[in-house]
Amino acid sequence: MNEHLVLTIALPLLGAFLLPIIMRSSLAMGVWIGPVILGYGCWILANLWLHGNEQPFSIAIGGFAPPLGINLYVDAMALLFAFATQLLGLIFWPFRLDQDTPKRQALMLLLVASSTGLALSGDLFNLYVFYELVAVSTFGLIAASSSSAAYVATIRYLILSGIGSVLTLFGIALIYAQTGTLNLAHLAQLAPDQLNNDLGLAAFLAILIGIGVKAELFPVNTWVPEVYATAASRLSAFLAGLVSKLSMLIILRLLLLIFHQPEATQVILILGILGVISGEFAAWRAKDMRRMLAFSSIGQLGVIFIAVALPDERGVLAVLALSLHHMLIKSGLFMLADHWGGSLERLRGIATTSPLAAGLFVLFALSLVGMPPLPGFWAKFTLITELAGQTDPLYMIGLLVFLLATVIEASYLFRVAAKMYQTKPTDIVRSNSPDSGSLSLTTASLFGAGLIAATVMVSPLGDGLQAIAVQAQDVDLYIQTVLQQPLGEGQ
Amino acid sequence: MRNLTGLLFAGGLGFMLLSIAINLDFGTPTMLIGGAIQSNALQKTGATNIVTSVVLGYRGIDTLGELSILFAAAASAGLILGRRHTTAGTQTAGGFVLRHGGSMLFPLLMTIGFYIIFHGHLSPGGGFQGGVILAAAFFLPLLARPGAQLHHGTLSLIEGLAGASFVLIGLIALQQGKAFLQPMLIQDTLGVLLSAGTLPLLYLAVGLKVGAELASLLSHLAQTESDA
Numbered sequence: 001m002n003e004h005l006v007l008t009i010a011l012p013l014l015g016a017f018l019l020p021i022i023m024r025s026s027l028a029m030g031v032w033i034g035p036v037i038l039g040y041g042c043w044i045l046a047n048l049w050l051h052g053n054e055q056p057f058s059i060a061i062g063g064f065a066p067p068l069g070i071n072l073y074v075d076a077m078a079l080l081f082a083f084a085t086q087l088l089g090l091i092f093w094p095f096r097l098d099q100d101t102p103k104r105q106a107l108m109l110l111l112v113a114s115s116t117g118l119a120l121s122g123d124l125f126n127l128y129v130f131y132e133l134v135a136v137s138t139f140g141l142i143a144a145s146s147s148s149a150a151y152v153a154t155i156r157y158l159i160l161s162g163i164g165s166v167l168t169l170f171g172i173a174l175i176y177a178q179t180g181t182l183n184l185a186h187l188a189q190l191a192p193d194q195l196n197n198d199l200g201l202a203a204f205l206a207i208l209i210g211i212g213v214k215a216e217l218f219p220v221n222t223w224v225p226e227v228y229a230t231a232a233s234r235l236s237a238f239l240a241g242l243v244s245k246l247s248m249l250i251i252l253r254l255l256l257l258i259f260h261q262p263e264a265t266q267v268i269l270i271l272g273i274l275g276v277i278s279g280e281f282a283a284w285r286a287k288d289m290r291r292m293l294a295f296s297s298i299g300q301l302g303v304i305f306i307a308v309a310l311p312d313e314r315g316v317l318a319v320l321a322l323s324l325h326h327m328l329i330k331s332g333l334f335m336l337a338d339h340w341g342g343s344l345e346r347l348r349g350i351a352t353t354s355p356l357a358a359g360l361f362v363l364f365a366l367s368l369v370g371m372p373p374l375p376g377f378w379a380k381f382t383l384i385t386e387l388a389g390q391t392d393p394l395y396m397i398g399l400l401v402f403l404l405a406t407v408i409e410a411s412y413l414f415r416v417a418a419k420m421y422q423t424k425p426t427d428i429v430r431s432n433s434p435d436s437g438s439l440s441l442t443t444a445s446l447f448g449a450g451l452i453a454a455t456v457m458v459s460p461l462g463d464g465l466q467a468i469a470v471q472a473q474d475v476d477l478y479i480q481t482v483l484q485q486p487l488g489e490g491q
Numbered sequence: 492m493r494n495l496t497g498l499l500f501a502g503g504l505g506f507m508l509l510s511i512a513i514n515l516d517f518g519t520p521t522m523l524i525g526g527a528i529q530s531n532a533l534q535k536t537g538a539t540n541i542v543t544s545v546v547l548g549y550r551g552i553d554t555l556g557e558l559s560i561l562f563a564a565a566a567s568a569g570l571i572l573g574r575r576h577t578t579a580g581t582q583t584a585g586g587f588v589l590r591h592g593g594s595m596l597f598p599l600l601m602t603i604g605f606y607i608i609f610h611g612h613l614s615p616g617g618g619f620q621g622g623v624i625l626a627a628a629f630f631l632p633l634l635a636r637p638g639a640q641l642h643h644g645t646l647s648l649i650e651g652l653a654g655a656s657f658v659l660i661g662l663i664a665l666q667q668g669k670a671f672l673q674p675m676l677i678q679d680t681l682g683v684l685l686s687a688g689t690l691p692l693l694y695l696a697v698g699l700k701v702g703a704e705l706a707s708l709l710s711h712l713a714q715t716e717s718d719a
């Protein structure tokens with residue numbers, strides 16, 4: 001049963017290769033292939049989640065035992081993110097039919113396969129390969145929006161991604177030159193002796209900046225506003241909601257397993273604080289809904305980076321809670337932006353014409369700011385108590401900036417909400433909404449329902465995340481699981 | 492200001508690289524995994540070319556990832572470039588020598604390309620290198636005769652089926668109770684054409700896919716250029 005997990009990566013790849021051929025002969029059959037594959041992937045992962053025992057396990061690909069071959073490492077955290085990937089891939093599936101459909105759907109399948117790989121892989125270079133695949137397939141998907149603004153945005157994204165890839169590869173090369181292995185568990189074993197020095201730190205910084213391009217880390221996030229504002233909203237939602245979190249997950253894993261230098265967390269903390277400040281102020285000034293969401297996403301990711309810099313498993317818990325919360329909220333908000341489209345000025349008085357959408361926006365905004373019964377409050381509360389418990393003054397600055405950011409966030413979100421509930425001036429003629437309006441509203445309601453469900457079940461969810469965090473924190477468990485296996489397949 | 496930041500960044504990066512390079516001992520690589528693979532690759536995969544056993548065996552899923560990256564790049568380029576149509580006759584036709592030289596090179600390039608693919612498990616070479624030569628074989632006549640076109644339908648058929656067969660070979664291993672992409676059918680003969688089990692098949696898939704992809708990418712680019 002466990003070996004079937006590899007199907008969640010292999011089947012989308014197979015589907016992507018075959019999709020253009022099948023669609024040419026039978027479009028009706030072709031359009032179902034992608035959703036069916038992703039649905040099956042969700043089923044495999046959900047099954048493992050429900051029936052698997054709590055212990056993490058490792059799958060050797062190609063039958064070569066881990067330090068020699070590549071392995072997938074499956075613990076609760078990896079399963080959770082792999083499941084989120086397949087599910088969001090299914091929710092944000094590009095249904096639109098035109099002449100580019102085969103290629104767009106094939107690229108989307110590649111994106112989901114590689115994102116799942118990012119969540120599961122236990123090998124540093126394999127992570128890099130999947131990271132590249134994520135990058136290349138998103139280039140195509142963004143450019144497929146085929147407006148000239150999207151082309152310009154893609155070029156900037158492409159250049160930054162290229163720089164990031166080279167830096168990441170350089171960092172990996174340094175690590176390999178120093179240790180002679182690429183397996184994460186093996187590296188975790190060797191790290192205290194061989195990577196606890198300047199060279200290890202340099203390698204970490206190179207990887208941090210490189211992977212940070214997709215995690216919207218402060219200096220390398222200039223592509224974010226343009227891309228999110230011009231790409232299709234469903235794609236923006238997938239990128240902002242999921243791909244950024246997966247990049248964050250890689251950085252978190254590397255930090256937990258390999259790099260224990262205090263300087264590494266300090267750099268992350270400082271960059272995170274700068275990201276919060278720049279993102280939130282830019283969002284406050286934004287005039288366009290998607291642009292506002294893009295900048296606010298930079299700010300939110302900065303908050304998560306601050307949480308990544310926290311030392312013990314409470315920090316990991318804060319990262320998980322904030323990530324999942326942001327995944328729900330940002331996806332929902334991007335769907336609402338898709339429903340309305342355009343500048344914030346056009347939202348004036350919209351609550352009378354579409355009360356459900358306006359209500360959802362208020363719900364998301366309240367949770368994002370951290371209103372008590374909603375899950376956003378618990379995520380932020382965990383972070384605040386944990387930050388307040390630290391002695392280093394840098395964490396205090398982080399706490400202050402975080403509180404200031406919450407105020408700014410509340411200010412611009414409620415400015416928008418207030419605008420919605422104003423009476424509508426009669427002279428503005430509402431342009432007709434795009435066809436995808438009702439579909440995106442349904443999707444947004446789905447995320448709203450998810451948020452309410454999370455509010456109701458906040459205490460079991462908190463316990464579950466706590467267990468996941470404790471497991472992810474356990475370096476010895478990781479090393480044991482991967483390296484102490486009999487040769488052959490991971491049973 | 493922008494230039495200054497760029498200069499500062501480049502300078503800082505250069506300084507970091509230099510100070511790191513001083514600390515690494517050059518010429519004595521750490522062969523922790525490399526040594527272990529060298530000592531057991533032969534009996535595990537049966538390929539005399541150890542690079543092949545790493546590319547297709549130990550790190551097979553990386554190769555699958557690389558194939559997918561190439562596929563994604565070709566599909567993206569197709570999305571952006573594929574909208575225009577070529578206007579034939581904007582370029583001057585090649586002379587007699589160029590046209591017939593191109594045609595005569597075609598079988599030679601095909602032979603060399605397939606030779607390199609089929610001997611990937613025995614000698615340096617393999618699917619990626621051979622695939623590029625195959626692509627060149629198809630692209631050369633296109634350069635010599637500007638009006639000619641490759642049949643994109645056939646190319647994408649080869650591309651898709653080759654990629655799918657790579658995944659399917661891996662899935663068959665899974666079906667038989669082994670690990671995904673585990674090498675199968677390993678004979679106990681070393682150094683002959685029919686050895687190393689499924690690895691040559693995987694390399695054939697890689698070669699066909701790389702060849703078809705590059706050929707269609709190049710012809711897309713050539714068509715767009717002749718448009719401008």
